Amino acid sequence: MLLKNIQEWTLLLVIFGIISLVGNWVNYEIVPTSAIPGMIVLILVCLAGFILNHIIPINFPSVAYIALIGVAVSMPWMPGSEKVVEWTSEVQLLALATPILAYAGISIGRSWADFRKLGWKTLVVASLVLLGTFIGSALIAEIVLRMQGII
Template identity: 80%
Template sequence: MLKNIQEWTLLLVIFGFTALLGNWAGYDIVPLVAIPGMIVLIAICLVGFILNKAIPIEFPSVAYIAIIGVLVSMPWMPGSDLIVAWTSEVQLLALATPILAYAGIAIGRSWTDFMQLGWKTLVVASLVLIGTFVGSALIAEVILRMQGII
């Protein structure tokens, strides 16, 4: 269990550092201002991972993380005003960028495994990606037209 905690901590710190750089580059939030929020987010994730391994119930770690995040940010929780202030300095898209980059690398590493699933999987995946793109474009078009932007 200790080895897992060390690995999780290392990965979360690397992820946090990358997200801080993205936060700075994309949103002009200086890393020193966002570090307390990133530490809180890393701690919440780490506790969620630990609870997932410690409690013998089939419950995803992301659910533990979400519950902990909600609880520590509730107004009646001591220190919640600080936690909310700190974490509001970390933008969501700055967090999503390293996750998506990691997912892309993971898919790239297992491309041969993906191709072994057969041509039907490639067709379905392509249609899903195209459908998601077209659907998003249509929704954006409708919303922007309703707002009179285009």
């Protein structure tokens, strides 16, 4: 069962990776051949995270494993981390984001009917919810970062 899962994850990650590399090429002019090693590293990190999530019987999200493994393999103290950083720097973050939101747009079409039913009051309050957390966090971060002398 795990093997079948790994196969499905790998195929989907490769498809997603190819689409991102094309976007990476079109907008950021990084030819796919120089970005492929970095993409392979990222795909392996994801697979490692999914597998850990699958075999470790605690409720810890796979995305958290993935981020932690990504940090671990690129820390200055990790042997070979320069290569990981060098290769993955050829894959632009925003080139990964564009296909995510393209798939998201196609998927949220199904929520559109619910969205249309929301009244104007909801739209006002929901906008303030997002604005409130964003400004609140930025203000606190600003104060603490200034007190620490980081900015």
